[in-house]
Amino acid sequence: NAGVTQTPKFQVLKTGQSMTLQCAQDMNHNSMYWYRQDPGMGLRLIYYSASEGTTDKGEVPNGYNVSRLNKREFSLRLESAAPSQTSVYFCASSLQGATYNEQFFGPGTRLTVL
């Protein structure tokens, strides 16, 4: 089992460029999440998907879109990157809702927007 995988590991963008962060899990989990981590801010939820075919906004959704492609994959898209989106992005998954079940995290994508 690979657990939760994320690609790419590192990315540098120029302001206005677009990109998609990929996430996949092989644990047959129903729920998946995207967080961003900034120094001194902890982890903040961007979007989550409680089950295949559903997505919902988290605390900081502006500037992002997501797609739950299938049960395994949950992608995060930046349509027009801004320097404020420089951050480390973590994907996570859990069997059901995060309140009752352990979340498993990927290794993160470190994104810099110039």
Next chain:
Amino acid sequence: AQSVTQPDIHITVSEGASLELRCNYSYGATPYLFWYVQSPGQGLQLLLKYFSGDTLVQGIKGFEAEFKRSQSSFNLRKPSVHWSDAAEYFCAVGNQAGTALIFGKGTTLSVSS
């Protein structure tokens, strides 16, 4: 609104000394509480969780945490710290909808020899 506060941004402990990391939460009902650890350059790993029952919960790597409803606290403890425990520690509470976690801002632990 739900929130989690970790009052200590950075703590330094000598190797072999005891450790306590503080966590306070704001939640209307019975909370579901978690402690996660993040080693440098890594994702987060669950240390322990509290849902109900015994208020002292045991986790991995020799950690434990005590839920105190009267103090709205869920402090993490370890009797003897090892150099490999140096990491960032996050306390989290499940949101009321049961859909996601709300994380504190984290406490960075340094271990001195």
